[in-house]
Amino acid sequence: MKIGIPRALAYYAYYPFFTTFFEKLGLEVVVSDETTKEIMDLGIEDTITDACVPLKLFHGHVRNLMNRVDYVFVPRLVSVNHEATFCPKFLGLPDMVICSIPKLKNMLEVRIDLKKSRFELFKLCMKLARRFKKGFFKAYNAYLKACLSLKNYAHQFLQGGIPPLGIVGQKKNKAITLAVVGYPYILYDPYLSLDLIKKLIDMGVYVVTPEMIAKEDKQKQVGKIRKNLFWTFSNEVIRTAYSLFEKGSVDGIIHVTAFGCGPDFIVDKLMEIDAKKYNMPFLTVTIDEHTGQEGLNTRLEAFVDMLKIKKAKKEAALA
Amino acid sequence: MRKVSFPYMGTSYIPFKKLLTSFGNEVVIPPKPTEETISFGTKFAPEFACYPFKIVLGTFVQVLEAGADTLVSSGGVGPCRAGLYTTLQEKILKDLGYEFEMITLEPPGRHFRDLLYNIKKLINAPLTWRDYINITKFVWKQLVLLDKVERLSHKVRPVEVKKGEATKVYKKCVDMIASAEKYGDLREIERECELLYDNIEKRDYEPIKIGIVGEIYVLLEPSSNLEIEEMLGDLGVYVERSMFLSDYTISNAVMDLFHMAGERDVKKTAAPYFKEMCGGHGRESVGNAILFAKRGFDGVIQLSPFTCIPEIVAKSILPTVCRDHKIGFLTISLDEQTGKEGLRTRIEAFVDLLRAKRRRTKSFAVKPQVAKEMA
Numbered sequence: 290m291k292i293g294i295p296r297a298l299a300y301y302a303y304y305p306f307f308t309t310f311f312e313k314l315g316l317e318v319v320v321s322d323e324t325t326k327e328i329m330d331l332g333i334e335d336t337i338t339d340a341c342v343p344l345k346l347f348h349g350h351v352r353n354l355m356n357r358v359d360y361v362f363v364p365r366l367v368s369v370n371h372e373a374t375f376c377p378k379f380l381g382l383p384d385m386v387i388c389s390i391p392k393l394k395n396m397l398e399v400r401i402d403l404k405k406s407r408f409e410l411f412k413l414c415m416k417l418a419r420r421f422k423k424g425f426f427k428a429y430n431a432y433l434k435a436c437l438s439l440k441n442y443a444h445q446f447l448q449g450g451i452p453p454l455g456i457v458g459q460k461k462n463k464a465i466t467l468a469v470v471g472y473p474y475i476l477y478d479p480y481l482s483l484d485l486i487k488k489l490i491d492m493g494v495y496v497v498t499p500e501m502i503a504k505e506d507k508q509k510q511v512g513k514i515r516k517n518l519f520w521t522f523s524n525e526v527i528r529t530a531y532s533l534f535e536k537g538s539v540d541g542i543i544h545v546t547a548f549g550c551g552p553d554f555i556v557d558k559l560m561e562i563d564a565k566k567y568n569m570p571f572l573t574v575t576i577d578e579h580t581g582q583e584g585l586n587t588r589l590e591a592f593v594d595m596l597k598i599k600k601a602k603k604e605a606a607l608a
Numbered sequence: 609m610r611k612v613s614f615p616y617m618g619t620s621y622i623p624f625k626k627l628l629t630s631f632g633n634e635v636v637i638p639p640k641p642t643e644e645t646i647s648f649g650t651k652f653a654p655e656f657a658c659y660p661f662k663i664v665l666g667t668f669v670q671v672l673e674a675g676a677d678t679l680v681s682s683g684g685v686g687p688c689r690a691g692l693y694t695t696l697q698e699k700i701l702k703d704l705g706y707e708f709e710m711i712t713l714e715p716p717g718r719h720f721r722d723l724l725y726n727i728k729k730l731i732n733a734p735l736t737w738r739d740y741i742n743i744t745k746f747v748w749k750q751l752v753l754l755d756k757v758e759r760l761s762h763k764v765r766p767v768e769v770k771k772g773e774a775t776k777v778y779k780k781c782v783d784m785i786a787s788a789e790k791y792g793d794l795r796e797i798e799r800e801c802e803l804l805y806d807n808i809e810k811r812d813y814e815p816i817k818i819g820i821v822g823e824i825y826v827l828l829e830p831s832s833n834l835e836i837e838e839m840l841g842d843l844g845v846y847v848e849r850s851m852f853l854s855d856y857t858i859s860n861a862v863m864d865l866f867h868m869a870g871e872r873d874v875k876k877t878a879a880p881y882f883k884e885m886c887g888g889h890g891r892e893s894v895g896n897a898i899l900f901a902k903r904g905f906d907g908v909i910q911l912s913p914f915t916c917i918p919e920i921v922a923k924s925i926l927p928t929v930c931r932d933h934k935i936g937f938l939t940i941s942l943d944e945q946t947g948k949e950g951l952r953t954r955i956e957a958f959v960d961l962l963r964a965k966r967r968r969t970k971s972f973a974v975k976p977q978v979a980k981e982m983a
Contacts, residue, residue: 336924337920337923337924339914339915339920339923339941340920340924365883365884367884374686374687375687376687376917377687377688377886377887377888377890377917377918377920377921378917378920378921380687380884380885380886380887380921381882381884381886381890381918381921381924381925383883384881384882384883384884384921384924384925385921385924385925388881388924388925388927388928388929389924391928400884514695515695515698516683516691516692516695518692519685519686519687519691519692519887520686520687548656549656549914549915550656550915551656551689551915551916551917551920552689552917553656554654554655554656554657554658554661554689554915555654555689555692555695555696557654558653558654558657558696558699558700559695559696559699562699562700562703565703
């Protein structure tokens with residue numbers, strides 16, 4: 290039996306778990322092709338105009354998969370911890386997909402709501418295994434392997450690598466260090482983010498993403514905003530930014546956001562106001578389906594050059 | 609003495625003002641949103657902020673200029689962005705150099721102690737229990753009455769003979785309610801309002817019926833939806849809005865206190881299409897659209913601020929819902945760029961289509977007896 294996993298949205302944050310689990314369960318996992326213009330166009334055809342690009346892309350990936358697999362895996366991410374939920378677009382994702390793509394008949398809708406207890410994920414996995422008529426021990430084994438693979442994935446990030454982009458490690462002796470903050474489904478999709486991270490690395494920048502910051506550092510920032518944000522990914526982003534403001538370990542922050550992204554108007558403005566306070570260079574890059582390569586290149590080059598000059602001046606003054 | 613102000617939303621400023629003054633505060637009445645308000649809002653708000661955020665921010669700038677030192681606004685538990693409005697607005701306004709205190713009233717279900725603490729800050733007059741009861745009774749009656757006269761205006765406007773009469777009467781009623789002092793006055797005013805509406809000369813025909821669903825702020829504040837209800841009424845359409853402030857207060861503040869979900873029937877109706885709560889009024893929009901269809905309405909209009917997330921989810925689902933229930937559907941995104949004439953053209957076209965559809969289905973409709981014979 291073939292399970293199709295669309296390469297969009299939650300994929301980039303949790304794919305080692307999904308893929309390992311289904312594989313160890315004895316199912317064939319098919320991940321949709323890497324994003325191309327065709328996939329984007331397929332997605333745009335089906336969605337309403339004011340949806341954000343990642344959402345349109347998800348529809349495209351579902352279209353890419355639906356005719357060659359038995360089930361298309363569409364998760365309904367409700368929560369992965371007790372403090373926050375996800376963007377409403379994640380909560381209503383299966384409902385939207387089924388209405389926007391009427392031809393889709395083989396959707397595997399999985400509701401992921403883990404806030405109640407530590408065992409929710411285990412229970413969910415068992416339920417899924419029962420659905421495919423797999424035994425308890427096989428499922429338990431698959432669950433353990435999946436957890437391990439997710440842990441390994443997180444560990445790779447902490448070592449300075451970016452596994453979804455195929456970057457194993459970065460050289461430490463770069464001219465400047467930049468934090469690129471944003472949601473995993475924008476940053477790690479090379480087509481959507483116009484290969485922003487690799488471009489920066491080629492310019493001689495050591496790139497830090499939210500996943501590379503240790504959990505403890507992020508946890509320290511919990512009380513900094515008067516009210517916790519409601520969205521898990523947004524909390525990651527803003528806590529990363531705040532912990533970097535405090536430590537001052539980076540030379541600048543680039544926020545990558547999608548046009549019309551709901552949560553980001555709050556995240557972006559909060560960061561912008563506080564970046565001013567901490568004197569941290571801050572650039573917002575907004576991406577949509579029409580963003581051109583050259584415009585982005587120019588902005589990135591200008592930002593990086595400015596930071597390099599600033600750093601050189603500072604070092605000269607110190608010497 | 610605190611100088612308190614709050615966001616402007618429809619006619620809700622009348623009961624709020626009464627409530628806050630009787631608690632011993634000086635109230636700076638927020639001005640009705642105009643071009644100026646919106647320009648303040650768009651100037652200081654982030655680009656992708658939803659339209660209500662911009663209007664409220666603009667209003668806050670205006671009232672702070674007018675000397676307010678305390679702002680009261682609502683909170684929320686998400687995942688709709690509205691729950692974080694005050695966090696960001698406070699930050700933006702403080703960054704601009706204004707000094708004030710922001711009081712966020714969170715829903716009582718999860719933040720009961722916080723809510724009490726905040727309400728206590730607003731009570732600056734010695735009041736007895738009897739006073740509290742009287743104030744609540746009066747304010748609640750005022751709120752309910754304001755909703756009632758608005759409902760009546762929707763009912764009368766499409767069938768009035770002389771155009772504009774219902775609007776005139778509505779304005780007069782609002783003024784009367786605003787000037788009331790005692791609970792007894794309100795009862796008299798209620799009778800008088802009913803009489804005023806009764807006296808309007810009406811035509812006898814069945815107007816096209818359209819239900820309006822969507823996000824609460826753009827539904828309740830006419831200046832943010834370009835007075836769409838009036839526009840539709842003048843075209844001879846009976847408009848029914850899915851949401852009124854008094855119903856909303858009951859289902860979201862009072863029911864929440866007892867940890868009960870409000871508007872259960874609406875949510876149940878929406879369930880086949882919309883299985884998960886996703887904040888804001890996304891699910892209510894879908895549920896209400898189905899309810900309108902079941903009650904024999906001709907069309908549904910969805911109003912949403914540009915980039916409103918729950919409404920985007922609803923917007924993806926609503927076309928399918930309306931096709932399944934054979935009801936017309938039009939969606940309107942509102943932001944500071946929306947022009948009134950463009951909207952009027954779209955609405956006129958929509959209403960014309962609905963009229964044509966009704967004529968067609970009527971002439972082809974099989975009479976019940978014939979249907980029985982055929983079966």
